[in-house]
Amino acid sequence: MAVNKIDGVRTVGGGKYDKLVIDGVITVNGDLEAESISVDGVVTINGKLESDSFIKISGVATVNDKLRAKSIDVDGVVSIKKDVEADEIMIHGVVTAKGQVSADRVESRGMFSAEEVVGDKVIIHCDKKNKATLGGLFRLGRDLHKELPKVGTIEATEIDVDGIRVDNVNGHNIVIGPRCVVENVDCTGRLAIAPEAVVKNVNGQAFGK
């Protein structure tokens, strides 16, 4: 399969490719679709970014529309203005999504903020190690709760969160870790809430962690 590379400092139009590597400082005006996509450098896409296989983002990317792939792996810093759809999403870097993030499995070990995260299994852990590596985003002396990344709603069959603020957590089996601030929890199966977590309203039976 041919590898298409967009690099340097330039503005290009959208299009369809086989295998695509984007590097450098690039602005893409239009929708970009490829069999697989690897993004590095600093990239702004004024359109959709779509792949039937995988998208790997290691640099700094702004997607001003939808992001869709079978598998999405984020190691860098990504901002998405609309929905994100995938079978599997893995986040080690920083992701901000303005729309709905939907996947069978969403796992974040980095910094993940979103309007809505839905799927089958959602794991969001913002741990101390990541905080230390993300340029001191969390500084000593500040209110921890205000520093936590925020998600509006999480809805999934299985949910496991820690180090995050959430308005609504709705799911079947839910685990809420110690460094969480949650407004509303609605659980239809097993619910475990760490004693240190701040949870305001619970609809369901907590089993303890």
Place this chain on the structure above:
Amino acid sequence: MNLISKKDLLAVTGISYGQLYRWKRQRLIPEEWFIKKAAYTGQETFFPRESILSRVETILQLKDTYSMEQLAEMFSKGSEKGPGLSPEELATIEEIPFEWRDCLPQLMKRDAITWDDVIAAVFVAGCAGLTEEEKKDLLDRMPYPIPAGDSGSIALMKMDGKYHVFILKVNGMVGLALSNGIEVEPKPWSGIADPLRMKYKEMFKGGL
């Protein structure tokens, strides 16, 4: 519009959040069916009750026979530009009165009958209290192409002593106000379409 909350939907059908959102991603459930409304917790999602219950039942029954891509194509079938149903296929649809089957293209003034035409004809056939002539008049005046879809609905309306068919692109009577005394009971398009898709699934084999 008669709605069902997401939580009730999951409880009634036994499906999980994961399945619901996977089917949405796979275009098996139209995005327009996810209706967000303000609630004391912020926002809650509701669905058109009859449409979603029928759709979930159809997916559950067919998911082991067809791939999700085939199902998505099946649910979008109806407004395709293809040659339409063959006379042999039309002859097997029991919901269309026997005496209409051979002459449905003539009754509806069509060169070929599409799935949307079948759905409209099945709706007309099921309208109680109408004479045969009134039903044939409705078929004769049926719009072409039918502007419906799975998010739409179809209704029977009587005005000035004459029956009319109303086809809406939205579910229920959203955005439509009628004079006092005119009663319309819209039926979700998918509520008619999905049972037909399920019953005549053999027709879709090989053709997708």
